[in-house]
């Protein structure tokens with residue numbers, strides 16, 4: 250039987266088989282969050298990714314976890330992932346040192362629907378680690394700046410020390426072709442910026458609601474409140490996109506770990522239109 | 536801090552503040568009559584925790600940090616207030632004392648509406664006072680929401 254199997258079938262990679270990637274660099278973003286850059290350890294790279302997609306990253310001997318891809322989508326390699334050490338696997342990834350080999354499979358999931366924002370104003374709202382999957386989107390907005398109308402960005406974090414990509418944020422704030430507002434939940438006296446919720450910055454944004462597309466990623470309560478305020482402001486629900494974070498196991502709609510009500514986040518998400526998940530977001534525990 | 540009683544044209548300026556825009560003109564006129572323009576240099580306190588809440592501040596320029604002292608964390612800014620926003624509601628109900636420090640982060644230009652004038656005017660013009668309170672309530676609600684989010688520590692989980 251086995252000898253009659255076609256060669257192509259025998260060569261097909263197992264869907265769970267990771268591709269070895271070597272850590273090129275590791276940058277500490279905050280006390281518990283690092284950004285690692287990865288290149289194929291040998292052989293071919295994974296397929297090209299789109300902003301908003303994620304990979305399953307494997308710390309050999311520890312386990313595997315879903316991590317959004319947090320830098321440009323233009324080149325498929327190197328891969329950039331920002332990881333917060335909250336569990337065993339993420340802690341192992343956060344400790345990874347240059348030269349170490351990790352396993353990666355992907356990319357998975359529905360990307361941000363950027364083409365739908367062509368010709369429109371764009372609002373990007375990120376909270377905490379939620380800036381990671383938004384960064385490739387922001388880079389694509391900049392790469393094709395002339396395709397979009399006004400661009401407003403709001404980023405919130407717990408404290409100034411918890412802001413990701415701080416040097417990059419500082420350079421983004423210097424740009425005149427978009428506006429970046431940064432706010433934190435609380436701060437010491439060394440901080441001269443805004444303190445308060447991202448929703449408190451919304452009245453300041455200058456957009457044409459009916460022709461605005463919004464992209465949100467962050468804690469669910471932040472996305473829920475922001476989406477609510479945007480709808481109140483006249484932005485169509487179908488033009489509000491959110492990226493959900495869920496525990497992933499298989500990432501290929503087989504295990505059910507990522508289920509959010511009837512939805513498989515790994516396959517139908519992680520990016521959803523607000524219209525698709527509004528009711529689920531309103532439920533206290535799904 | 537510098538203080539100046541507002542010139543006659545101040546009614547126009549007070550009326551232009553987004554917080555008051557569209558309110559009953561006679562209410563605005565009453566409030567503007569006793570309004571005082573105030574400037575605060577960076578680092579200067581606008582109000583101090585425990586002191587008499589002497590009024591409501593309409594912020595026109597600059598940024599104010601609302602600060603509390605937190606055990607092991609020193610001085611903590613829990614919210615900032617900027618142009619177009621309003622500072623303070625402790626003048627509204629007894630004991631009429633500020634419950635937070637407010638400190639200028641950048642040079643601040645604000646107009647203080649006198650607390651006694653506010654309370655007296657609201658008593659005389661309850662309907663206009665009600666409209667004023669309807670605008671103040673979302674400010675209070677937002678502070679509550681901010682506090683709730685901080686308590687939940689949503690970014691930290």
Ligand code: FES
Nearest residue numbers: 498500504505515
């Ligand atoms: S992670 Fe297994 S079904 Fe989505």
